[in-house]
Structure formats: C-alpha cells, structure tokens
Amino acid sequence: MGKELSTREENYSEWYNELVVKADLAEHSAVKGCMVIKPYGYAIWEKMQQALDKMFKDTGHVNAYFPLFIPKSFFSKEASHVAGFAKECAVVTHYRLKTAEDGSIVVDETAKLDEELIVRPTSETIIWNTYKGWIQSYRDLPILVNQWANVVRWEMRTRLFLRTTEFLWQEGHTAHATADEAIAETEQMLNVYADFAEQWMAVPVIKGIKTANERFAGAIETYCIESLMQDGKALQAGTSHFLGQNFAKAFDVKFANKEGKQDFVWATSWGVSTRLMGALVMSHSDDKGLVLPPKLAPFQVVIVPIYKGDEQLAQINEVANKMKKAMEAKGISVKYDNRDNQRPGWKFAEYELKGVPVRIAIGGRDLENGTVEVARRDTLEKETLLQADIENKIEHLLQQIQDNLFQKALAMREAKTYHADSYEEFKKILDETPGFVMAHWDGTSETEQKIKEETKATIRCIPLNNKKEEGKCIYSGKPSNQRVVFAKAY
C-alpha cells in the first residue's frame, strides 16, 4: 500500500490530487469530468449538509425538489443568464436506445425530442417558471425554498471536488415583495455561509461583493465568501445573489401588493457545493495527509491497541470499549480498531492519512499505569494521560483542535495578505509570494480584464464594510477610494 504523498513544497497540485484519492475521498469515474464520491468523503459531505440544512431551517427555509431537466427555450428568457450558462450544458436530444442489426446499442433516431432538454446547470429558470403558479398576492410571499441537488456544467479541465462536470450542491431560491427584503435575505445567507465556513470548516473567509465581471449571470449583485489556500491561491467558497426582478420579468411573475397594485417579485439565489470539500482539504491538510476539523470528521477519535497475545488484547479491549462508551455518551464519535491483520504503525499512518483528529493508543504499560497515549492530528503532539475522566479531556481537546485549526488558517491567511502600491510590486508579489493582494483599482471592467490577462489574477471581491482610503489604481493610475482583493484563484 503506497502511502507516500507528494509534498506540498514539491508540487502542491499533485499533493492535492493524490491526497483526495489516497484518503478515500473521491476518484475519477469512467465518465469524463464526473467523480465518484467515496464513502469516507461522502460522510464528510453529509456532515456539511446536516449542519447547513439546520442553519437554513433555523432561518425559516424549507426544502423542495425541481426537475433535473430544463427546456432549452427557458434559457433564452433571461438574456445574461443564457450567455453565462449556454456554453457548458449537457443536452438531452433523444429518449430511447435500440438494438441495431449488428447487435450493438444505438440511439433510436425516431425518438428525438421536439425541444431539447438541458441538464440543469442551475435552476433559476425552471424554479421561476414554477413560482409563477405559486404567487398571486403579497400573502404568498416570501417564498423561502432550498433544494439539495446535482447539477452539470460541462468542464474541459476538471479537478476532483474543485471543478467537475457534475457536482452536488444546494441552491436556495427565494421570492420577496420588496427589494430591501430580498437584499436582507441575500446578506443573511452570506452570513450563514461565512459562519459555516469559519465555525464548522475552520476556514476563515472574507465577505465581499463581486465586480461586474465576476457576477453571476442574471444577478444585480453577487455576494461571496473568499478563502485562501495554503499555496496562496484563492477559492470562492459560496455565493449569494440578489437577482432583482430579472427572473420575475423573464417569467412574468407578478404579485398584488397590499395596495392591490401589480408588481414584479424580487428574488435571491444562493449556493454552496462539493467544492467546499476541496477548500477543506487544501486549508488544513499536511504532507502526512488530511487534517479534519473535529466538527466535520466522520469519526473524531480512533483507539488503537498495542498488544502481545490474546490475553493482553482482551484486557485492552475491556479498557478501550469502556472509554469508547464514555466518549460516545458525550456525543464524540469513536472508532476502535482492534483488527489483527495490520500492525499499529500501519494503523497510525492510515489514520493520519485520513485526518482523524485524535488518536488514542493503549499498550501493556498503559494497562499497568492506568494511562493512554493521546496524539492530536493537527500538531502531531503526543501526551500521556490518565484513563480516568478521559471523555472530558478528549471533549476539551477536540474543541481545542477545532479552534487551533481556525487560528492557524487565519494566521496563514494574514501572513499571505499583502498590500501593493504599484503594478510592479503587484506582479512581484503574485510571482514570488502568492496570496491576497490588496490594491487600488479604478473600478472599470477594462482594467480588471487587462490585469487578468497579464497576470492571471482576478478581483476576488470588494470586501463588505471596506475601509475607505484615497489612492491610485495600480494599473491605470486613476483615482480610487478603496483597495480591493486580488488573487489568482481556483
């Protein structure tokens, strides 16, 4: 079993690709661009889903389900939306296969659809077409609906979790009587995402708004959370869109307000996806493998016995099972691995690779002394603790690990956040010490586009509540009143 990973230093990109596969998170499938999410990876995604779903419900949202397929004509109804999505769609044209004369399976040309169906890349169009039937009056508003679903965006160059043709996500689609209410919803969901990223994933994020260039196709304003990976590249972790009345107009969704006047409905949409799995891996993991925050680890503690002979194993089993039970009573998830077909050293490496937050080893001497050896995955530190009251000690340790991972990631981000006051300085930073670069920009799409072409860096966002500061655009020299966040991005 070859467990040697590339190191982050050698090749960060390779390290990531290998780690995702070796730690059993996901693998490439036989279908180009589509991945298989393996049980260990899916267990992390399930924990993400549960936490997010609860946050959505606590803020008044309900789940529903809309069709996978969208009639082609729906995409033409919102002009900027079709421009943004039409280039990357899976198109269903037929609904039957048949056996050819030579025995092979072929498409039945007589079963051609009158109108092609698009596999949803996002669901605004089909959902707003549905909302038309749900909304007559202000009494029907707001509609606060979320959907957990798979979506497809055809990608030529894919990477596991970060960019795949099919991915899993949630998409919230809400309808409101006023612009203010819709904007408040957009901001509320941005905050939900930021809280989730920081409190569950231990990934610090900058909240901001996108420039026109980077805005969602069909949105008035796109809010986002941006995170920074260990290699200094940015990763957009979630977006929340204020859609104005664009989709209501495209699908003719009006309501009677309290005064009895007809008006178009105001909309938001917001989503996070299995891309978060990539952000999680790249934020915390090291050359030995995954490092998982305890709140999202499929199991938080692994116990490994180190024994000679069946009699000693029996004694250790007794101690281990008692500890396991005590920890589980406190809501800690524990795996006891007393398989006899692998040596302790192999198991240690395996659980380091899998990022299990805490490892407890129990050996012969521990039996005599009433102790255990406790190793934490984040710092790789070990200590010997008394068995008594272990459940409370581990509970405390898990909280420490969760906090430490966030603080470490925050310190990393701060160390990799730079100010550039000239274009030369800007390019030097991007080349030599990549990270977030705070720089003045003249506010034009042209400048942003030129910088992107010349350096591959994009404006990740204009931070919310940004500090105002007079300055000159690093590219054009024109006046600017705030710095924005530039970076090369995933």
Added chain:
Amino acid sequence: MGKELSTREENYSEWYNELVVKADLAEHSAVKGCMVIKPYGYAIWEKMQQALDKMFKDTGHVNAYFPLFIPKSFFSKEASHVAGFAKECAVVTHYRLKTAEDGSIVVDETAKLDEELIVRPTSETIIWNTYKGWIQSYRDLPILVNQWANVVRWEMRTRLFLRTTEFLWQEGHTAHATADEAIAETEQMLNVYADFAEQWMAVPVIKGIKTANERFAGAIETYCIESLMQDGKALQAGTSHFLGQNFAKAFDVKFANKEGKQDFVWATSWGVSTRLMGALVMSHSDDKGLVLPPKLAPFQVVIVPIYKGDEQLAQINEVANKMKKAMEAKGISVKYDNRDNQRPGWKFAEYELKGVPVRIAIGGRDLENGTVEVARRDTLEKETLLQADIENKIEHLLQQIQDNLFQKALAMREAKTYHADSYEEFKKILDETPGFVMAHWDGTSETEQKIKEETKATIRCIPLNNKKEEGKCIYSGKPSNQRVVFAKAY
C-alpha cells in the same frame, strides 16, 4: 380556494390526482413527465429518508455518490439489463448550446459526444465498473454502499409520485464473497423495507419473490414488498435483488478468496423511491384529504385559537404557547396557527386536507374551564380534555393513531384478499371486488402472460414462507403446490 375533492367512490384516480396537488405535495412541471415536489410533500419525503437512512446505517451501510451519466456501452455489457432499460432512457448527445444567426438558442453541432451518455435509470453498471477498482481480495469485502439520488426512466403516461420520468430514490449496491452472504443481505434489506412500510408508513405489506416475468433486468431473484391500495389495486413498494455474479462477470470484478483462488464477486441491489409517497397517500387518505401517520407527518399537532378580540387571543396565545412548549419537549412537532386572516373553519378544513394527525382547538369557554378540544384526523372524533398534562395525553394519542392506521389498513387488505379456484371466479373478483386474489398457477411464464393479457392482473409475488397446498392452475388446470398473489397493479 376550491377545496372540494372528487370522492374516492366517484373516481379514485381523480381523487388521488387532485389530492396530491391540493394538499401541496407535488405538481406537474413544465417538463413532460417530471414533477415538482413541493415543500409539504418534500418534508414527508425527508422524514422517510431520515428513517430509512438510519436503518441502513444501523445495518452497517455507508453512503456514497456515483455519476449521473453512464456511457452507452456500459449498458451492453449485461445482456438482460440492457433489454430491460434501454427502451426508456434520456440520452445526452451534445455538450454545448450556441446562439444562432437569428438570435435563437440552438444545439452546437460541433459539440457532439463521441459516445452518448445515458442519464442513469439505475446504477448497477457504473457502480460495478467502479467496484472493479475497489476489490482485489476477500479483505475488501463486503462492500455495503447506498446512494441517495435522482434517476430517469422515460415514461409516456405519468402520474405524480407513482410513475414519473424523473424520480428520487435510494439504491443500495453491495458486494460479497459468497452467494449465501449476498442472499442474506438481499433478505435483510427486504425486511428493512417491510419494517419501514409497516412501522413508519403504517402500510401492511406482503413479502415475496417475483416471478421470472416481473424480475429486475439482470437479477437472479427479485424480492419485493407488495401493498394494497383502497381501490383494490396493488402497489409494489420496494424491491431487493440478488444479482448473483451477473454484474461481476459483465464488468470483470474478481477477488482472491482466503485460499488465494480467484472468483467473481456476488452482488445485491435494493431500492425504494418517491413512489412510496403515492402508497402513503392512497393507503390512508379519505374524501376530506390526506391522512398522515404521525411518524411521517411534517407536523403532528396543529393548535387553532377560536377567539373574539385581541384580549382573548392574548390569553389563548399564552395557553397555546405553553402547551406547544410542553409537547415539543417530548419530541412532538407542533404548529400554532394564530394567523388572523383566516377563520377557524377555514383552518380546520385546511389541516384536514393536509392530514395533520391531531388538531387542538382552544376557545373562550376552554379558557374558563381549563380545557381544549382535541380532534384526531384518522377517525375525525373529537373530545374535550383538561389542559393539564396535555403533552402526555397527546403523545399517547399519536401512538394510538399510528397503530390505528396500520390496523385499519390491515383490515382493509384482509377484507380485499380473496381466494379464487376457477378462472371464472378469478375474473369475477377482479371485475367486481378488486383486491389480492390468491390462486393456483402452473409456474409457467406463458400462463402468467396470458392471464395478464386477458385480465390485466399480474402475479405480484410468491409469498415468502408460503403455505404449500395441492391444487390446479386456474388457467391451465395443471398441478400446482401453492397459491400466488394476483392483482391489478399500479
């Protein structure tokens, strides 16, 4: 708001179609054959998912996710599988749209796939192609994986939940070292489904095996649970398949057994779908609307205030909120509907339509007397109870309702289960008093097929542990040693 339903007596089929829409469970979408599952319906499905998911995990299974798309060639690899599924597939042939010269959106013919992709109708092929990479030795077995997903089977005549082009389901796919172990798994999951149907849905089921005609395409043996609806038609509620080595052979999945010999892996698959929603509706509901078993109701209790003036409402609010809190502390889900824009009578009808198991009304006299009026949805009975200790009384009542629904459905099924000893009698029963018909059959596909053509009745299953009894086939007169279950089916 037109709440009048067709009655079951008038037109059972119309009654069902109207009820699903009026009770806000689901509706037809703009995409032919695809449905929108509305929030109230989806909340029931979520409860089903949670209960099933726990049962799967308690029996050692883990979740994973496999691609939506399956290469066309995969379907050819298992001969009977392709015959069963090829006729009803959505086929993706292109991966891009473009804007035509006239401004319309058209398929980009230059973006044609070399090999067409099929939107999964079921995932045996893509999963067994993946398992090939996961299995080398007996140590890698068993693999006990489940997937929650959407699937597509092209349907010409669709009905909400019962038969839709896209539906939601779970599909378990397991791999084993021996046939015995795979058969034990198949039977275990059948039992899980039966327990779920009876204990959660309150729907009694017959466990059995399918005849060759009705077997899953690619299975050696298909086990099923069969339920009977109020109109005397059968509904297959879940299936569990013993696949033998068919898919392992098709995808060349071998393992080294303990003796080091290579053998093909043994397989099972098993699934239930949003079709269960249809079974739930048709089993218990009445002419006033849905009747939901408490264990699957989105909320189990609704409290409605009946008041004159704000002062009285304030007093009732206080009592209601206290009761709500006490019930919630016991895990009972409660909605307090004190909206002032609808009258109590409207609310009563609305919550009857929605199938809320228990309704509590509080009026002025109740305030004086320390009482409430409690109405149960299943029997429509009302009683006046003291407010004191209401949470325990309601908890007990919910259990009674859950039990009563099962007993009522069981009594209905028993009343509609007939024995036929001649083909004339058989046809008369089907015409006049449809239900399950227990009859002797000669064991041949030909006879089964002829009976189906002449009467539309099929063999729903051969019950497990069936009583042996000498007799003659009702159709051919040939000898038979057991009765099988015939019915017209959804």
